[in-house]
Amino acid sequence: MSALEFENVSFTYPATDTEPHPAPVLEHVSLAVPEGAFALLTGSTGSGKSTLLRLAKPEVAPVGTLVGHVLAFGKDVRTLSPVESAQTVGLVFQSPDSQIVCDTVWHEMAFGLENLGTPVAEMRRRVAETCMFFGMEPWFRQKTASLSGGQRQMLALAATLAMRPRLLLLDEPTSMLDPVAEKDFLAMLFRANRELGVTVVVATHAPEPMRVVATCAFRVEDGHVSELSLEKAVAACAFRPEEVAAKSVPASGKPAAGGLTPALSLRDAWFRYGRDADWVLRGLDLTVPEGQVTAIVGGNGSGKTTLLQLACGSLAPQRGRVSRPHAASQAYLPQSPRAILSAQTVRDELMLWSKGAGYGDAQVTAMMGRLGLSDVAARNPLDLSGGQQQLVAFAKLLLTKPDLLVLDEPTKGLDAAARTKLARLVQELRQEGRSVLLATHDLAFVSAVADSVSLLFDGAVTCTEGPDEFLAGSWLYHV
Amino acid sequence: MLTMRDTHTAFDTCHPAVPAAYFAAAILIAIFAMQPVCVAISLAGALAFSFAARGWRRTLKGLRWQLPMVALVAVANPLFSASGSTLVAQLGPMAIYQESIAYGACAGALLVAVVLWFEDAACVLTQDRLLQLGARALPTVTLVTSMAAQMVPQLLDRAQTVRAATLATTAAAPQGSRDRGVRVADQLMSWSMEDSIERADAMRARGWGATDCRSCYLPDSFRSSDALALAGIVLLAAASALLVSVACSQWRFYPTMPRLVAWWGYVPYMVLALLPTLLDLGQRIRWGRVA
DSSP: OEEEEEEEEEEEOOOOSSOSSOOOSEEEEEEEEETTOEEEEEOOTTSSHHHHHHHTOGGGOOSSEEEEEEEETTEEGGGSOHHHHHHHEEEEOSOTTTSOOSSBHHHHHHHHHHHTTOOHHHHHHHHHHHHHHHTOGGGTTSBGGGSOHHHHHHHHHHHHHTTOOSEEEEESTTTTSOHHHHHHHHHHHHHHHHHSOOEEEEEESOOGGGTTTOSEEEEEETTEEEEEOHHHHHHHHOOOGGGSOOOOOOOTTHHHHHHHSOSEEEEEEEEOSSTTSOOSEEEEEEEEOTTOEEEEEEOTTSSHHHHHHHHTTSSOOSEEEEEOTTTTSEEEEOSSGGGTOOSSSHHHHHHTTHHHHTOOHHHHHHHHHHHTOGGGTTSOGGGSOHHHHHHHHHHHHHTTOOSEEEEESTTTTOOHHHHHHHHHHHHHHHHTTOEEEEEOSOHHHHHHHOSEEEEEETTEEEEEEOHHHHHHHOSSOOO | OOSSOSSOOGGGGSOTHHHHHHHHHHHHHHHHOOSHHHHHHHHHHHHHHIIIIIOHHHHHHHHHHHHHHHHHHHHHHHHHOOOOSSEEEEETTEEEEHHHHHHHHHHHHHHHHHHHHHHHHHHHSOHHHHHHHHTTTOHHHHHHHHHHHHHHHHHHHHHHHHHHHHHHOGGGOOSSHHHHHHHHHHHHHHHHHHHHHHHHHHHHHTTTTSSSSOOOOOSSOOOHHHHHHHHHHHHHHHHHHHHHHHHHHTOOOSSOOOOOOOOGGGHHHHHHHHHHHHHHHHHHHHHHHHO
C-alpha cells in the first residue's frame, strides 16, 4: 500500500476579478509514494509543489476545485476525521518564525497532543520520547523566542512528530536555514524516516543536500508530475554559475577611480548591542571598491547582518570609522523581503517610493518586464512565492537607482531560475558602475557574481580574496 | 532571557501553587498592615528575599529609586495632612507634626515593601509557572497569553529590522519622524498579518479544533507534599493576619502615637515574612558544606 497516492488529481484555484478563467495548477496528477520512502517533490518556486502537498492535508488545503482522489494509506484524506488526519499526516511549513505557536519549548511540543485531547500520561510519554529522540532535553524549558532559526525549525519537526503521524509532509523546510542548520535538520529528518519508519515527502527547489538521504524523486512542471531518478531531479534544479554571463571588465576608467576612493570603508570598527553584551565586531576593516561586487561569507551569527547594517548607517560603531561616500544614494535589502513589502499590488509596491526617488509608471513597467514580474503586477506581493517576493523587493530597490547596494542573503529561499536572474541583475549593476556589498552562504552565487570574497570570523575579516582563489584555497566551502 | 528562571530558590521544588499562595498572602498582609512594626517586618522579609533570590546588584539598583521614594512620601505627607500633636517645625502658616512625618515614612516603606514583594513574586513565579496555574480553568486564555508572550520579542526584533531597512535606503527614506513611525508600524502590521495566516495553518495542521475537549500538559505535578506546604502557609498566613490585625487595631498615628512594645504576637508574621529567605539560607549552607 502506498503511503500517499494521487489518483488523476486536477486542481484549479477559484476565479477572481483579475483572473476570470484561471488555468488549473495541477492537471491529471498521478503519483504514488511507497510506505517508508523519503520522497523529493522538486520543481521551481510557484510550480504547484505546495498546492500538491496541501491537498493531502484537508485542514490547510487551498480553496478551489479538486477532481480526483488523494489517498493516505489507502484512505481518501477528505474522509478522515480531524483527529485521524492529525495522527496520519503531519505537515511542516517553511518559515521557522511563523509556525511556532507557544512561548516555551515544552508547551510547543505538547500543543498538538493537547489539541487531540491525548490523556496526560500518554502525552507526557510522547513528549518525553520525542525530546529524547531529537536530543532536545537541554532546551526543553527554554523560551521559543530565544531559539535560533535552525532550532525553531527542529522544534516544529519534533512537535509534529510528537503526534506520531505515519506520513510527514514538509514544504521547503530548509530554505530559510543556513547550510549548517540545514544539515542538522536533514540528519534528524533522515533518522525519523529510517528509525521511526515515518514516510517523508519533502517539497523543495534545492534538492541537492537531500540527495544522499532520498529514495525517490518527482518533478512538478507545468501542472504535471513525473517520477524521475534522483540524479536527474537534482540536476534539473541545480544553479549553474557558468550560465550567468561571464564577468566582463568594467567600463574603462572605473577601476582606476575605484582604486582611489572606495565606495564604502570600515576602519577598526567595534560594535556590540549593549554595554554588557559581547562584541559582535572586533576591530573590523573592510573596503568595498567602487564599481565592484564584494561578498561577505561567514558562519551563522558571525555578525554579517550587523556589518551590513553598519555599512548602511542604521547602526553606528562604538569605536572606529565608517566612511560612506554613497550615503545619499544607497539601498539595503534585508534578509526577509517582508520587511520592505507592504502595498496591495506589485505595481503599487514598486510605485511606493516613486515620489522620493523620482521615477514614474514607465520605469516601473520596464522594471517588471525585466524581472519577469509583468504577469503578477496586479497580485498582492505577499501572496507570491518567496523567490518572487525577493525579486519584487529587489526591483523596488533598483528603481531608486542607488550607487551602493547592500544585500543581506539575497538568494535565501530562491530557486535556480531566480538565482540566475538575480545574478544577471547584479552583473548588470556592476557593468553600470554601481557597487554592491552582499552577505551570503551561497558560494555558487558568489562565484558567479563577486569580484572579491571576505571571510568574516570572530568579529573581523579573516581574509579577502577573489572568488576562484578563495574557493580553491578553502577547506570548507565548495560551489 | 535564555532560560526560564535565572535564579534558584526554595520554591523550585514546589508546585507553582505554593509560591503563588505564599506571595498572595505576603502581599495582602503587607498592603493592609499599616503599623510600624508590621511594615518593618514586611520590608525586612521582602528585602531579605530580594537579596537572596534576585541578587544584591538588582536589589540595590531598585533601592536607588525606592529609598528616595520613602523620603519623598515622608516629607510630602506633612505638607498635605496637618494632623498630629507633636510640633516639629512651623513653615509660615503650615505646621509640621512628628506624627505626620511618621505616617508618611510608614506609608512610603509600606509602598516599597509591596513593590519588593511583587518583584520577588515575579522572580519566582515566572510566566510559564504562572500560566500552569490557570491552564485547567482558563485553557484558551492561557494559550493566547502564551502565544502573545512568544510574539512580543519577535515583534520588537522585527521593528528593529524594519526600521533599519526603511532608513537604509536613502532615496526612499521617510521624511520626519512621524512619517517614519507610520511606515514602520504599517510594515510591521502587514508582516504580522501575513505571518498569522501561516501560523493559523500550522495550528490547524497540528489538530487545532479537532476535538472539543483539549487536554492539558503540565510539566509540574501537584503532590501531597505541595498540599502540606500549602496548608502550612495558609495556616501561618491566617495566624499572622489575625495577629497583625490585632496589632493594627491598637495602633494609631493621630493625634499621638502609642508606645511600641515587644509582643509575642509579631512572631508568626516574622516567620512568614522571613520563611523563604531562611529556607534559601539553609540550602546555601548545605551546598556550601557539600562543596
